[in-house]
Amino acid sequence: MIVPLPRSRRTSEDNVLPLINIVFLLLIFFMIAGALSTRPPFELQPPRAEAAPSTPAPATAGIAIADDGRIAFRGEEIALDALVEKVRQWDENRDDDKALTLRSDGGADSERLLAVMTALRDAGIERIRMLAVGGQDGAD
Amino acid sequence: MRIDVPRRRPAGIRLTPLIDVVFILLVFFMLASSFMDWRGFRLELPAADATPDPDIDPIVVRVLDDGGYRLGGLDIDADKLAERVREVRDGPEPRPVIIQAAAEAPVQATIRALDRLHAGGIEGASLAGDPR
Numbered sequence: 001m002i003v004p005l006p007r008s009r010r011t012s013e014d015n016v017l018p019l020i021n022i023v024f025l026l027l028i029f030f031m032i033a034g035a036l037s038t039r040p041p042f043e044l045q046p047p048r049a050e051a052a053p054s055t056p057a058p059a060t061a062g063i064a065i066a067d068d069g070r071i072a073f074r075g076e077e078i079a080l081d082a083l084v085e086k087v088r089q090w091d092e093n094r095d096d097d098k099a100l101t102l103r104s105d106g107g108a109d110s111e112r113l114l115a116v117m118t119a120l121r122d123a124g125i126e127r128i129r130m131l132a133v134g135g136q137d138g139a140d
Numbered sequence: 141m142r143i144d145v146p147r148r149r150p151a152g153i154r155l156t157p158l159i160d161v162v163f164i165l166l167v168f169f170m171l172a173s174s175f176m177d178w179r180g181f182r183l184e185l186p187a188a189d190a191t192p193d194p195d196i197d198p199i200v201v202r203v204l205d206d207g208g209y210r211l212g213g214l215d216i217d218a219d220k221l222a223e224r225v226r227e228v229r230d231g232p233e234p235r236p237v238i239i240q241a242a243a244e245a246p247v248q249a250t251i252r253a254l255d256r257l258h259a260g261g262i263e264g265a266s267l268a269g270d271p272r
Contacts, residue, residue, distance in 0.1 A: 016155065016159065017155075019159075020155065020158075020159055020162070023159070023162055023163060023166055024162060026166055026170075027162060027165055027166045027169065030166065030169035030170050030173055031169050033173070033175070034169060034170075034172070034173020034174065034175060035173060035174055035175075036172050036173060036174075037174055046176075046178075047247055047248040047251040047252070048248070048251075048252075049179045049181070049251055049252070049254070049255035049258075050255060050259065051255050051256070051258040051259035052179035052180060052181050052254075052255060052258055053179065053180065054177065054178065054179060054180075055178050055179060055180035056178070057174055057176065057178050065247075099182065101180070102183075104247045105247065106246060106247055106248035106251070107246050107247070107248065108246070108247045109243060109244055109245070109246070109247070110203065110241035110242065110243065110244075110245040110246070110247055110249070110250045110269075111241075111243035111244070111269065113241075113247050113250070113267075114241065114267060114268070114269040117183070117185060117267065118269075120185060121185040125185060126184065126185055127182060127183065127184050127185060128182075128183050128185065129180040129181065129182055129183070130180065130181040130182075130183050130251070130254075131178055131179065131180055131181075132178075132179045132180075132181070132251055132255070133176050133177055133178060133179060134177035134178075134179050135177070
């Protein structure tokens with residue numbers, strides 16, 4: 001008796017299925033493990049800290065201070081003089097009470113950091129979250 | 141009457157456009173994600189018009205321009221900071237701790253002081269500028 005073999009229905013698309021599986025896994029990994037966050041308009045190297053509690057990545061840009069003293073508020077570069085007014089406006093219009101995040105480059109002068117904190121205080125902000133990254137300092 | 145039944149639909153959905161979209165999503169998430177291990181210090185900003193209470197005698201840790209630390213006029217190592225502050229603080233009333241950073245001191249040095257104090261169980265230290 002002759003049984004005809006079933007006709008092969010393999011197409012070229014079947015060959016890419018393992019690839020798609022991997023790509024899907026990668027996609028899900030990056031979606032879950034990574035955190036989307038707004039970046040300040042300049043590069044900054046946050047200071048390192050070991051003991052501070054972990055905190056989720058800053059979702060909003062908050063305030064950033066660059067190595068050379070430039071300041072950005074919510075992703076836009078801004079002068080220190082204009083910061084008070086801008087932060088006050090933002091503070092009045094927001095609908096959550098999350099602490100404003102402050103990122104500073106580890107190499108910036110403390111004077112600049114304190115000037116920004118004074119400006120925030122003048123704008124009516126009572127508490128902030130100063131961000132650092134985990135790890136030994138001096139490691140980089 | 142004859143009814144034409146469609147012979148065979150191609151099985152399954154076409155994969156190529158799906159893969160295109162998934163690849164684009166993958167590249168987007170790879171580029172936009174950050175994997176930094178963020179740490180946060182809560183800092184209270186005292187009201188501008190707050191007058192210091194004369195009865196409260198804060199412990200002042202000074203951060204020098206070169207990133208060194210000074211407590212009560214003595215140079216001190218960053219790792220001993222929390223220990224020394226605890227010794228000085230030992231008393232009936234909790235004294236506030238102020239980290240007083242010199243103008244040129246790098247932020248890393250100031251944050252390190254905050255971090256070491258935090259590691260030693262001293263929370264709620266506040267930052268201040270150098271009065272001079």
